[in-house]
Amino acid sequence: KAGVTQTPRYLIKTRGQQVTLSCSPISGHRSVSWYQQTPGQGLQFLFEYFSETQRNKGNFPGRFSGRQFSNSRSEMNVSTLELGDSALYLCASSSTGGANVLTFGAGSRLTVL
Amino acid sequence: GENVEQHPSTLSVQEGDSAVIKCTYSDSASNYFPWYKQELGKGPQLIIDIRSNVGEKKDQRIAVTLNKTAKHFSLHITETQPEDSAVYFCAASTGNAGNMLTFGGGTRLMVKP
Numbered sequence: 001k002a003g004v005t006q007t008p009r010y011l012i013k014t015r016g017q018q019v020t021l022s023c024s025p026i027s028g029h030r031s032v033s034w035y036q037q038t039p040g041q042g043l044q045f046l047f048e049y050f051s052e053t054q055r056n057k058g059n060f061p062g063r064f065s066g067r068q069f070s071n072s073r074s075e076m077n078v079s080t081l082e083l084g085d086s087a088l089y090l091c092a093s094s095s096t097g098g099a100n101v102l103t104f105g106a107g108s109r110l111t112v113l
Numbered sequence: 114g115e116n117v118e119q120h121p122s123t124l125s126v127q128e129g130d131s132a133v134i135k136c137t138y139s140d141s142a143s144n145y146f147p148w149y150k151q152e153l154g155k156g157p158q159l160i161i162d163i164r165s166n167v168g169e170k171k172d173q174r175i176a177v178t179l180n181k182t183a184k185h186f187s188l189h190i191t192e193t194q195p196e197d198s199a200v201y202f203c204a205a206s207t208g209n210a211g212n213m214l215t216f217g218g219g220t221r222l223m224v225k226p
Contacts, residue, residue: 004156031211031212033211033212033213033214035214042202042216042217042218042219043157043202043204043214043216043219044216045213045214045215048211048212048213050211055211056211056212056213058213090156090157092156092212094212100212101147101159101162102147102159102212102214103159104149104156104157104158105156106154106155106156107156
């Protein structure tokens with residue numbers, strides 16, 4: 001069974017640009033969550049999508065957005081990039097909602113110059 | 114919102130010794146407590162989890178205990194091996210907030226051969 005796939009794995013952007021990250025969940029999983037991991041702030045919840053609807057949103061500015069498609073694949077977008085957006089962005093999928101096991105992907109490492 | 118504190122931030126043990134990592138949480142409504150192991154260049158991997166209706170759970174060399182009254186839970190690793198070296202994260206979820214996890218700050222475990 002294929003795991004959670006995130007693309008791209010690494011990317012470098014400059015301040016002011018925007019970026020789109022992609023996540024393909026485990027087949028059959030309908031919930032996709034996104035987390036930001038930085039050395040200073042640790043692992044922080046961004047948002048969760050379930051059946052194409054955003055169910056929860058963390059405390060991040062509106063520059064961070066996401067969506068989920070009918071095949072459960074998800075994308076997140078960060079506009080007007082800032083240096084502080086440099087981080088590992090992790091996607092996790094779960095079969096259902098509500099305190100279930102999350103399986104994480106390897107992450108997309110974003111560097112903002 | 115929920116706040117999870119994790120101690121120690123680094124832990125060095127000799128191979129074969131036991132390791133204990135402790136976490137406290139603030140939201141009494143939290144009812145799901147997973148532990149993740151993250152190796153370099155990889156996403157977090159679930160190693161064990163416990164729900165609030167259980168006080169202790171064991172899986173081979175790994176065990177987790179939960180004290181709901183004191184709002185703390187602990188990870189115990191016995192007979193540590195060099196491959197246990199990694200960063201360990203505890204997390205908490207209320208379940209009512211979908212799959213939103215609040216993570217502790219992480220513990221870097223080093224097992225010396």
